[in-house]
Amino acid sequence: MAAVRRYGRAAVAESPVTVRDMRLHVVDHPLVAHKLTTLRDRRTDSATFRRLADELVTLLAYEATRDVRTEQIDVETPVAATTGVKLSRPRPLVVPILRAGLGMLDGMVRLLPTAEVGFLGMIRNEETLQASTYATRMPEDLSGRQVYVLDPMLATGGTLVAAIQELIRRGARDVTAVVLLAAPEGVEVMERELAGTPVTVVTAAVDDHLNEHGYIVPGLGDAGDRLYGAAE
Numbered sequence: 372m373a374a375v376r377r378y379g380r381a382a383v384a385e386s387p388v389t390v391r392d393m394r395l396h397v398v399d400h401p402l403v404a405h406k407l408t409t410l411r412d413r414r415t416d417s418a419t420f421r422r423l424a425d426e427l428v429t430l431l432a433y434e435a436t437r438d439v440r441t442e443q444i445d446v447e448t449p450v451a452a453t454t455g456v457k458l459s460r461p462r463p464l465v466v467p468i469l470r471a472g473l474g475m476l477d478g479m480v481r482l483l484p485t486a487e488v489g490f491l492g493m494i495r496n497e498e499t500l501q502a503s504t505y506a507t508r509m510p511e512d513l514s515g516r517q518v519y520v521l522d523p524m525l526a527t528g529g530t531l532v533a534a535i536q537e538l539i540r541r542g543a544r545d546v547t548a549v550v551l552l553a554a555p556e557g558v559e560v561m562e563r564e565l566a567g568t569p570v571t572v573v574t575a576a577v578d579d580h581l582n583e584h585g586y587i588v589p590g591l592g593d594a595g596d597r598l599y600g601a602a603e
């Protein structure tokens with residue numbers, strides 16, 4: 372599939388790649404690959420999965436926050452006066468998409484301690500693959516805010532596109548999506564549906580394809596169930 376080649380290994384070498392208005396950054400790092408491989412493993416239990424997802428997000432967050440706004444401040448070390456930076460206001464907003472995105476929240480705010488947190492509850496209908504929103508708790512006005520939206524899986528793209536459209540409706544113009552895994556089909560849908568809006572997607576990998584149930588292949592299964600499902 373041409374799209375796979377476009378976003379597969381080649382994208383890792385050149386990452387980030389910009390396609391129309393979307394910047395796709397596949398984080399190429401051995402620790403990222405190691406943690407992702409253990410997340411993929413069907414034998415990994417929920418407790419380990421939660422810990423690894425948390426660690427992986429912190430590594431992705433390092434890349435995702437590369438353009439976070441800072442301002443210069445004065446600081447006195449024990450030796451001399453100098454200048455440094457601190458995170459600027461308005462505070463960045465972090466929005467996990469419930470349920471599975473909640474497993475990424477702690478790892479993200481660990482690196483962004485000043486962040487405000489909003490919530491979007493969304494569910495994908497497993498028959499139609501259409502996303503719907505069942506809960507929203509975010510500031511109404513997001514103009515001037517840097518927004519980081521968290522969801523482990525970018526599959527058909529329906530969920531993330533709807534989430535980002537809602538952020539844009541509230542005035543956000545600086546949106547970064549942090550996902551653990553993406554499908555090439557979902558990346559294409561995002562480019563098409565969000566054309567004209569500069570959006571960055573940071574991910575650990577772009578996989579091969581979606582199967583007939585809309586699951587990422589090889590993927591890691593149902594992220595929500597693996598994080599919060601019944602114990603094995």
Ligand SMILES: O=P(O)(O)OC[C@H]1O[C@H](OP(=O)(O)OP(=O)(O)O)[C@H](O)[C@@H]1O
Pocket residue numbers: 468469470471472493494495496500502522523524525526527528529530531557585594595596
């Ligand atoms: O790109 P898409 O095709 O829209 O699929 C991705 C969405 O599906 C999963 O959520 P799910 O609906 O299973 O909800 P959950 O997080 O509560 O498990 C996943 O966490 C994404 O939100």
Ligand SMILES: O=c1cc[nH]c(=O)[nH]1
Pocket residue numbers: 524526585586587588590591592593594595
């Ligand atoms: O592979 C997939 C696709 C959607 N949602 C998941 O949790 N996993």
Ligand SMILES: [Mg+2]
Pocket residue numbers: 471593594595596
């Ligand atoms: Mg799920």
